[in-house]
Amino acid sequence: MKNRRLLLSRLPALGLALAWLAGASLVIPHAFAKEDTKEEEAKKTEDKPAPKKKKKVAEEEPAKKKPAATEPAKEKPKAEPTPEKPKPKADPAPEKKLDEAPKDVSGSAKANGKMEPSSEFEETGAEVKRKDNGKVTGGTSSKDMAGWELVHYDGRDYVTGGSLQRFYRFETHTVDGSSAWFRSSVLIMKANIGSQDLLINNIKFVLSYPVLEMDGKVLFSRLDLCKLIDPVLRPSYIGTAEDFSTVIIDPGHGGHDSGAKGVYGYEKDFTLKLAFQLKADLEKRGLKVVMTRSTDEFITLGGRVEIANKVPHSIYVSLHFNSAGSSATGIETYAFSPQGASSEYGASSVDSVSFQGNHRDSENIALATAIHASVISHFKLVDRGVKRARWYVLKGLQRPGILFEGGFVTSPTDCRLIAADNFRVELAHTIGDAISNYKRALKPQR
Numbered sequence: 001m002k003n004r005r006l007l008l009s010r011l012p013a014l015g016l017a018l019a020w021l022a023g024a025s026l027v028i029p030h031a032f033a034k035e036d037t038k039e040e041e042a043k044k045t046e047d048k049p050a051p052k053k054k055k056k057v058a059e060e061e062p063a064k065k066k067p068a069a070t071e072p073a074k075e076k077p078k079a080e081p082t083p084e085k086p087k088p089k090a091d092p093a094p095e096k097k098l099d100e101a102p103k104d105v106s107g108s109a110k111a112n113g114k115m116e117p118s119s120e121f122e123e124t125g126a127e128v129k130r131k132d133n134g135k136v137t138g139g140t141s142s143k144d145m146a147g148w149e150l151v152h153y154d155g156r157d158y159v160t161g162g163s164l165q166r167f168y169r170f171e172t173h174t175v176d177g178s179s180a181w182f183r184s185s186v187l188i189m190k191a192n193i194g195s196q197d198l199l200i201n202n203i204k205f206v207l208s209y210p211v212l213e214m215d216g217k218v219l220f221s222r223l224d225l226c227k228l229i230d231p232v233l234r235p236s237y238i239g240t241a242e243d244f245s246t247v248i249i250d251p252g253h254g255g256h257d258s259g260a261k262g263v264y265g266y267e268k269d270f271t272l273k274l275a276f277q278l279k280a281d282l283e284k285r286g287l288k289v290v291m292t293r294s295t296d297e298f299i300t301l302g303g304r305v306e307i308a309n310k311v312p313h314s315i316y317v318s319l320h321f322n323s324a325g326s327s328a329t330g331i332e333t334y335a336f337s338p339q340g341a342s343s344e345y346g347a348s349s350v351d352s353v354s355f356q357g358n359h360r361d362s363e364n365i366a367l368a369t370a371i372h373a374s375v376i377s378h379f380k381l382v383d384r385g386v387k388r389a390r391w392y393v394l395k396g397l398q399r400p401g402i403l404f405e406g407g408f409v410t411s412p413t414d415c416r417l418i419a420a421d422n423f424r425v426e427l428a429h430t431i432g433d434a435i436s437n438y439k440r441a442l443k444p445q446r
């Protein structure tokens with residue numbers, strides 16, 4: 001376990017308690033007893049109680065089907081860059097069964113002219129609904145050279161839950177009804193078959209593609225493995241990661257662009273106040289801070305990106321507050337959509353083009369995870385998830401960056417907090433903790 005690295009943090013004490021185990025910085029909270037997890041998840045997801053009986057997932061059965069080519073040449077992306085793959089700096093698995101996560105080749109099919117995803121997967125920003133409830137048939141199985149069991153289905157590569165369990169050394173992998181569970185002493189991961197929601201230690205992530213089930217095997221898209229699960233579970237393996245000394249804080253909106261009109265004020269004013277509070281917190285930690293604006297002025301989105309791209313060794317945090325109907329509440333954190341993945345917002349819902357922001361996919365999701373997990377663990381706020389979108393400010397960014405939505409100014413309960421100085425100071429401190437934690441998590445183990 002000594003090379004195991006997780007991206008978590010929940011409580012400092014628990015982070016320390018885990019350090020002996022993983023030697024790791026943790027960015028996702030640990031701290032959930034199994035029973036607690038079940039209770040909390042029942043609350044959060046409003047699942048019906050899980051059936052008592054657990055069924056072991058079939059995982060070892062060799063594929064009967066004719067193996068598909070592991071890295072079909074026709075699927076190679078034509079455009080640069082090659083999607084990142086985790087680069088182990090040390091042997092991650094004593095068992096040596098699986099040495100590296102399979103390389104992502106998703107997003108390439110469309111580059112070759114095939115429309116993907118198919119209409120069955122049509123992404124509209126809402127939960128993807130499948131009439132078969134995520135249970136599929138007819139995929140072709142194969143194993144790659146590192147031993148990952150791959151399933152090619154509907155033009156897309158998937159990895160099996162069994163492979164995932166072995167690679168990340170989860171002690172158990174079980175399926176209860178439509179819930180797939182993975183458990184180890186430090187991690188509990190739960191996926192819902194037919195859904196894009198994934199819980200890792202009770203922190204919600206929205207996958208790019210729904211989890212499927214075929215012949216009793218749970219399937220995760222290879223893109224989600226490479227672009228979400230792996231960098232979140234093993235941030236120290238992110239090949240592109242580099243240390244940073246400066247945080248670019250981008251207070252959303254400003255000037256004539258007031259942002260959302262809230263119950264107790266404008267978004268642009270709250271983002272600026274939070275930005276100053278975060279600046280103070282980060283400077284206490286020895287980090288340098290550059291703000292894209294420090295007064296109530298209008299800066300174009302492009303102007304913000306330009307400021308960020310001029311600062312070497314930096315990360316970028318865009319601060320926003322949300323708006324919707326008065327009942328919408330909670331926190332969401334965005335990382336830029338990977339190539340070939342859907343976007344909750346932005347011009348194109350699925351795009352085969354790689355943008356500047358995609359060069360930092362793994363760092364982006366790790367930073368989003370660190371911040372989201374820290375805030376969700378600290379406050380009793382609704383977890384709307386770590387999400388993806390092609391926000392303009394993230395698209396052209398050359399630095400790792402995220403967009404944080406710290407609650408709804410249109411919600412009387414959220415906005416009462418957002419308007420309160422002491423809440424924002426605490427929120428800033430929590431984000432500061434997350435940034436320190438992210439910095440530690442990227443460092444090679446030991």
Ligand SMILES: [Zn+2]
Pocket residue numbers: 252253259260267320321
């Ligand atoms: Zn905004």
